[in-house]
Amino acid sequence: MCFKNLPIEFDAQGNASLKPGVANPYSYTETPAPTPIEDDPERMRELFARNGAVRRVDFDPVTRVAGALAFHTVVDLENRQVMETASMATLFRGYEIILKGRDPRDAIFISSRACGVCGGVHATASALACEMAFGVKPPPMGVVARNLLLSTEYLYDHPIHLSLLAGPDFSEAAVRETNPEIWERARNTKTQGAAAHGYELMSDLMTDLTPLTGKLYLEGLYYTRLAREAYVLIGGKYPHPQTVVPGGVSTTIDASDLNEIMLRVVKYFDYGRKTAAIWDDLAEFFYEVNPKYRDIGTRPANMIEPGQWDDPYAYDATYENCDAWGRERWAPPGVIVDGKLVTTSLQMLNAGVEEFVEHAFYDEWTGNGDEYYRHKTDPAGNPLSPWHPWNKETIPKPQATSWKDKYSWSTAPRWDRMAMETGAYSRIWAAAQTGPDAFRDSPYIHSTGNSIQINLPKAELPNTPIEWKIPETWGAFERNRARAYCILYTAAIAYDNLQIAYNLLRKGGPDARMSTPYEMPKDHRIGVGLWGAGRGYLTHHLEMDKGVIENYQILTPSTWMASPKDPFGNPGPYEEAVLATPLLENYEKPEDFKGIDVLRAIRSFDPCMPCTTHMHMDGGRTVSREIVSCACGGDVETHDHH
Amino acid sequence: MRVLVCGVGYRFLRDNALGVYITDTLAPQASNGVEFEDLGYHPVGFTQNLNERPDYDRIVFVGAVSRGREPGTVTTYRYDHVLPGEKEIQERVGDSVTGSISLDNLIVVSEAFKALPDDVWVIEVEPVDETWGEGFSAEVESRLPEITEAVWILTRP
Numbered sequence: 001m002c003f004k005n006l007p008i009e010f011d012a013q014g015n016a017s018l019k020p021g022v023a024n025p026y027s028y029t030e031t032p033a034p035t036p037i038e039d040d041p042e043r044m045r046e047l048f049a050r051n052g053a054v055r056r057v058d059f060d061p062v063t064r065v066a067g068a069l070a071f072h073t074v075v076d077l078e079n080r081q082v083m084e085t086a087s088m089a090t091l092f093r094g095y096e097i098i099l100k101g102r103d104p105r106d107a108i109f110i111s112s113r114a115c116g117v118c119g120g121v122h123a124t125a126s127a128l129a130c131e132m133a134f135g136v137k138p139p140p141m142g143v144v145a146r147n148l149l150l151s152t153e154y155l156y157d158h159p160i161h162l163s164l165l166a167g168p169d170f171s172e173a174a175v176r177e178t179n180p181e182i183w184e185r186a187r188n189t190k191t192q193g194a195a196a197h198g199y200e201l202m203s204d205l206m207t208d209l210t211p212l213t214g215k216l217y218l219e220g221l222y223y224t225r226l227a228r229e230a231y232v233l234i235g236g237k238y239p240h241p242q243t244v245v246p247g248g249v250s251t252t253i254d255a256s257d258l259n260e261i262m263l264r265v266v267k268y269f270d271y272g273r274k275t276a277a278i279w280d281d282l283a284e285f286f287y288e289v290n291p292k293y294r295d296i297g298t299r300p301a302n303m304i305e306p307g308q309w310d311d312p313y314a315y316d317a318t319y320e321n322c323d324a325w326g327r328e329r330w331a332p333p334g335v336i337v338d339g340k341l342v343t344t345s346l347q348m349l350n351a352g353v354e355e356f357v358e359h360a361f362y363d364e365w366t367g368n369g370d371e372y373y374r375h376k377t378d379p380a381g382n383p384l385s386p387w388h389p390w391n392k393e394t395i396p397k398p399q400a401t402s403w404k405d406k407y408s409w410s411t412a413p414r415w416d417r418m419a420m421e422t423g424a425y426s427r428i429w430a431a432a433q434t435g436p437d438a439f440r441d442s443p444y445i446h447s448t449g450n451s452i453q454i455n456l457p458k459a460e461l462p463n464t465p466i467e468w469k470i471p472e473t474w475g476a477f478e479r480n481r482a483r484a485y486c487i488l489y490t491a492a493i494a495y496d497n498l499q500i501a502y503n504l505l506r507k508g509g510p511d512a513r514m515s516t517p518y519e520m521p522k523d524h525r526i527g528v529g530l531w532g533a534g535r536g537y538l539t540h541h542l543e544m545d546k547g548v549i550e551n552y553q554i555l556t557p558s559t560w561m562a563s564p565k566d567p568f569g570n571p572g573p574y575e576e577a578v579l580a581t582p583l584l585e586n587y588e589k590p591e592d593f594k595g596i597d598v599l600r601a602i603r604s605f606d607p608c609m610p611c612t613t614h615m616h617m618d619g620g621r622t623v624s625r626e627i628v629s630c631a632c633g634g635d636v637e638t639h640d641h642h
Numbered sequence: 643m644r645v646l647v648c649g650v651g652y653r654f655l656r657d658n659a660l661g662v663y664i665t666d667t668l669a670p671q672a673s674n675g676v677e678f679e680d681l682g683y684h685p686v687g688f689t690q691n692l693n694e695r696p697d698y699d700r701i702v703f704v705g706a707v708s709r710g711r712e713p714g715t716v717t718t719y720r721y722d723h724v725l726p727g728e729k730e731i732q733e734r735v736g737d738s739v740t741g742s743i744s745l746d747n748l749i750v751v752s753e754a755f756k757a758l759p760d761d762v763w764v765i766e767v768e769p770v771d772e773t774w775g776e777g778f779s780a781e782v783e784s785r786l787p788e789i790t791e792a793v794w795i796l797t798r799p
Contacts, residue, residue: 063733066740098774113654116684116741160739168732211732212754224739225690238683239741608740 002335002343005417006352008383016351016382026385028417030358031569036403037074037084053078055590059599061090064165065607066117069562072403073578073598077590080583082598085575086403087562089410092361096394099552104130104544105246105520107552111540112240114554115608117160118533119239120153120231121308122540122554125529129542130246131317133527136518140312140511141504142248144497147309147330148261149234149241149249150531151494155268156227156238157534158424158487161606162275163220164211166480169600170282171209171217178585178596182289189285193277196464202285205278216278223271230264233257248515258501265494269459272488276466279484283477292584297476297577297601300338303426304415304537304560306349306530307333309493311440312500312511319379319528322346328440330493331532334430335415339470341433346530347382350539354387355411355555359564362411365393374543379526389541389553390526410559412566419566421573422536422557423606425482428452428468428489444492454488456495475577476604483606522547533557535606558608577601645797646698648681648688650705650745657769657782661705661745664793676797685738685751692757700761702796704789705745706769706782713770714781718792721762725753763796765789 001010007025008016018025037043038056047054055077060070068091074084095114099107108126112119124146131138138146168174176183186202199205208215228238234251235241243251286293309330316325326333326346335343335352343349357364366373366386373386384390401407414420431439432452439447446453455465468485471478504512521544529540536557543551563572571579581601587593647668649661662680669678681688681703692698711717725731731754734747745766752758767789770779778786 064736094774116743117739119741164739165736212728212735221686221690221735221739224686228687 002345002348003352003416006385008351016348018383026387028567030567033359033404033565033569039404051076051078053590054083055593057593057595057598059595059602062599062602062607064168064603066115069602069607071574071578071598071602075583075593077583077587077593082579082581082583085571085578086407087410087564087572087574088401088408089558089562092396092398092409094394094396095554096552097396099549101548103547104133104542104549107540107542107549108244108246109240111554114556115533116239117157118153118535118538118608120149120235120241120244121531121533121538123241123244124150125531125538125540127244127246128317128529128531129527129540131527132319132529133525133542133544134246134518134521135317136247136516137317138248138315138516139513141253141501141513142515143310143312143315144501144504145234145249145251145253145514146244147497148494148501149231149244150308151490151497152227152230152261152265153239154424154490154534155265155487155494156224156231158483158490159220159223159227159271159275162279162480162484163209163217165606166600166603167209167217167220168211169596169603170206171211171214172203172207173210174596175206178594181586182286185289186285191281192284193281196277197274197281199281202281205281219271223268226264226267230261233260245515247518248513250515252514253501253505255502255505258498258505261494262498265491265498266459268487268491269456270461272491273461273464273466275484275487276468276481279481283481286477290584292582293477294473294475296581296584296597297479297604298474298580299421299573299576301336301429301474302338302418302420303334303336303429304349304420304422305331305334305336305426305430306346306532306537306539307331307427307430308532309497319347322530326530327438330440330442330445330496331427331431332434332439333530334426334433335420336426336429336433337418339474341430344430344434344438347378347380349415350528350530351378351382351384351388352415353389353413353539353555354385354417355389355392355413356387356566357411358567359406360408360411361396361398361406363395363397365395366391375526389539389555390528390543390551392553393551394553408562408564410562410564410572412563412572413555413560414566417566417568419560419563419570419573419576421561421605422532423479423483424486424534424536425479426536427532428482428486429470431489432468432470442492442496444496445489452485452489454485454492456488456492476601479604520547533608535608536560556608558605561605562607574602574605574607577605643675643700643799644696644698645676645700645702647676647678647702647704647793647797648748649678650681650703650743650748652682652743654774654776656771656773656775656777657706657767657779658772659776660767660769660778660782660789661703663778664704664789668790668793681748682743684741684743685748686735688748689752689755689757692752693755698759700763700796701759702763702765702793703745703749704765704793706772707745707766708769708772709766711768713768713779714785715768716785716788716792717766719764721749721753721758721764723753723758723760723762725750765792765796
């Protein structure tokens, strides 16, 4: 059914099993990575003889992303093409090792520290893994409280990306510097969404995207605060909540708390509509100026989304029933291949995941599929690969960077042996294709099969329903546009859950309890937390015995997307997207090249990896900003990962 | 006189936990007008909080910062309010909202958004060990009395 590459078949009832008669069904033959251009002197000479505008351009680190990401490219500035890419996660996280031997409940608080934005969702995924392993089901109000926590967390996350991280790439300053002819056109182009955002001219909109002083930038900062204020009413603290526990939430909520959250959530109604209109205008303006902008960051629409926001009555914390409770989520799970939804089964989503380390600074933990591995099947009997997270061991192997061999601390996760991307857009895409019959009933969100319609009550401005449609082409502008629509989508889910919470409070009784008491099991158990972060896919796989963690594996959105090449010769999503990116920036001399199109492509994925940029170019030119404390541990002026 | 002592750092990164350790241990002894705050959260949040509070007369930042000095070196200085260029400020804002906790980010971002009083002091120590774990290196441990004394001196008018 859903797998083309994994050795899994399905019977008439849809039960999965390994294809019979294959000795080592998951084994593979590695396809060597292409020889990097700079390792091939003959090719270098040939390229330079033909074209003197071939340059190595390294973005190290990439700025305005969360965490330490370096990106290597070789570009042909004459033909405006990217010839070679390599994505490099420059930090070893190591939480998997820190967590071994600890009480599983410690993972909730420790794994939260994996991210300064998404700490709450790490804590939640961890709590979900624990409660699956412990066999404890939270009461409906506990689930609703989580839904509120995570919706307000995403209302922090999306404005950060759109206003503070990606937005500056489309600001007056950036556009004037890199494409002055586009800025001139913007000064004479009327917007389409003035009724929603108030800007008559594209140039005015771009001016207000200007970092530090632009109204949209400052407004984004304001909305990050509002979301945090709502979050801490339940979570106690942001970004590392104190109240997320197995079996629910360890705090109480009264009507006053809900009112305080409601007061903040409704402000996102107008902000969400406005932001969607802004990113509609930006995309359409750039497409109109040059249709090739559709190709910035383009790649096949292959996406993976575990979903989030559980139905308070459907969720039972069991793996056996996860397909059923997953499909009841406000954001249902889904795997999308070439733009089509191929499964909404959480079990198939989970069974299709593998992590490879041929190009990552780790040692292999299994002998290419033919050695003993612990979990041949999941708890429901579906086959699992030796490279599945439940079978994975984290064995760091630091070594010198080689673009042909090992060059990243990110593994190469694949689903059905394909590179997948994930983000707010995979969430809304899966929800859109789930369709009217399968998408949960919601008074505010309607799935049509190829779009999502969001209709919320009036706030301060008149109510205008909005509709996000699956785009005809896929690339950087569409990622940002979809993320912008996800502000209103998330606000609608928060609003829906607030009303459920008011009703539960009014009714009282066991359903209004915040958590379920449990006893800590001492026998061998496994569990998985499947709950996407604001930035996309997130799973925590737990194995425990005698009350402590035996193995713990965290798989994050940016592990999927910043991944290096896989053993099958396929690039990771950033690598693939940048390879396909035309260089539309206006430059006369190679020295003028800023790399804005490459950066727009990378940032559109909302990478979660904070540091500083040193953009190295051949000839010794370095565009950098002085740093004082770099998390990579390198010396300030000689910082170089190569 | 209102004084805010801000401990900057990360609790589980050994010497990097200095600022938080100082605020944890000195807060119970705070006298009228002196507040201690754990600033293990992001600078934009801190800036927004400062802008909503009554003005402080003085802010004292305490933290461990690696600048290549002799291990355990304690440096106390008055902040000169000189900002880097806009591009760097912008990038530091980006770092801040995505969870990077550093003394320099904190000072630059809060100054850029005009949240700091004129009288700002910084107490830094050169860390030795910033790996995962609890407890200070011997070099930083030996300087704790000096750092504590420097904090108390700066809380006086």
